[in-house]
Amino acid sequence: MSELTLERGLAAFRAEIDAPIAAFFSSCVHCGICAQSCPFYLETGDPKYTPVLKLEPLRRVWEAEFTLWGRIKRILGLEQKVTDAMLAEWEELLYDSCSMCGRCSMVCPVGNDLAYMIRKTREGMVQSGHAPEGLINASIRAITTGSPMGLQWKTLAVQIKHVESSSGLVVPVDKVGAEYLVLLSSMEVINFPEYLEAITRIFDHAGVTWTLSTQCFEATNAGIQIGNKDIAAQLVERVVAAAEALQVPKVISPECGHAFTAIRWEGPNLIGRRYPFRVFHIVEVLEELRASGRLKTEGKETDRLSMHDPCNLARKSGVIQPQRNLMDLVAENFVDLDEHGKYQWCCGAGGGVSSNERAEPLKMAAFKRKKAQIEKVEPERMVTMCATCRTQLEEGLETFNMDIPVVGLTEMIADHLVEKTPAKDDTRA
């Protein structure tokens, strides 16, 4: 890669500025309400974490180069310049203390979509050489090995064997013409192998044809987290190529919020064309199976359960009701956290924060917001549907000595499947 410089960073900022961004910066009145929606500010109390302030480099470029008054100020020598030192200082603000959860975008009184701008600002940070080491390494691994964690197919193949022997079922691989191509996240493969077994059993139960692809199994996109369009587009192209090779009409994003927004919403724009297939989060697929009576379950969880909505799935993708319908199917004592759905609070680990080792203390600080929510409801277990959120919840609850196990929704559904392959009528009378 050619050298990363301030000039390239500024050029990238320039290239990212569009009509929404100009409208957003034109509208900010410095009311500071965005800070009241940010777990990183609220849990540290440090005003430097105010969301709109994190965008100052992009704002300066916009003012100086995209406004009449900015140009006049420039001629008069009054321009506030973006310097390399400034970007170095802002690296922490744009990466370590922002999970791009989008909560500020929901509450800004003038309507600024701050998360949209953070995503774009990161493009300039990468080009100027101010991205965190952890994310750079994850991106390099994603490009060279296909997985941000360096996971290879042979590791997954071992897991597939385990799943097959414990379930007695076949995990389809490279099956041309299946209905669904199933993608996974490395985090899931390593931390939560039970997910693969769960979908194997559910899809067998519901008679769904599906397949994994040896060509591409990774759904996450390190290029989006770090903010590099080229890397991000390359990773999306791999998924598209795999789906096209297997001629599947549908692709499933795993229990990972980020992977879903990456492939569902950003992917087509990164490659500049529509997909020849549709994309669903696993929760959407399960909900469709439930609604059409293809999920037959028995028994219900009886303990007090609550749920963490992944930001990327709920607020940023509109999947809010499906997970609740699925909970109702298998849990009789489910209670929502106070602020949930589109107003849920981030676990603190999204947006690349969890891949950025340096951000660990901030990540745990931000978690305290979630912790307070959980303490208020006092569940016996938490349910979620994102491997990153789940890891963060487990680590956080452990750190604060809270004995609350965290389970994935898909596994919980799989645990309640009626054993035998059922007839096609609806058992939910």
Add this chain to the structure above:
Amino acid sequence: MNSAMDFLLWTKGPMFDIAMVIFAVGLLARLVEIFMLGRATNYAEPRATEWLPGFRTVLTRSVPDPGTFQRAPFNVLVGWIWHIGFLVALLLFVPHVELVKGVLGISWPALPNPVVDVFTAVTLFSLVATLVHRLTHPVKRHISTVEDYLVWTVVFLVVLTGYLAYHRLVNPYPLALGMHILCAEIFLIILPFTKLTHIFTTFIARWYNGAAFGRKGVQS
């Protein structure tokens, strides 16, 4: 007295024209600057159209969600109070209605003067409260710039000089009125070049926000 009258006539004549031209050209330039940039084509399969969710957010974003209100009640309440007070004084005071009628030829009913007077007094108090808040709240103090204080000063002076002129607290009256008109003109002149543009661009920003979320199936 004579020079006060000259001053008043100047604010109502040449200065008014200058202010209106700068305001109109500046605002038009800003709007063109925004819309000329456009948006990239979005290839992701939408869950819903953009228009309706966009317009809904234009309206709904005026009221915060309950959690935000609990966390920032002062910000929300005082913000609401002074914006309403300012709008009432601006749009429903008899001389202002007459001015609009004279310039644009359209008019609407005004409120009785004592009512507008109360709104104006409340606006002045709440503006002072916003300044105190800006100077004391850690977030607001940290993010505030010279522009924030400049804009506050101009807005405050517009309301204050109006109040002083109405109550004949400055003599001679033409000087008081001239000062009020001049402050309003300064307000108009700086509007397109400061955060005052939010008066117009908020609606654009909210629409883009609502449209982007709405497309993904979330009412923002």
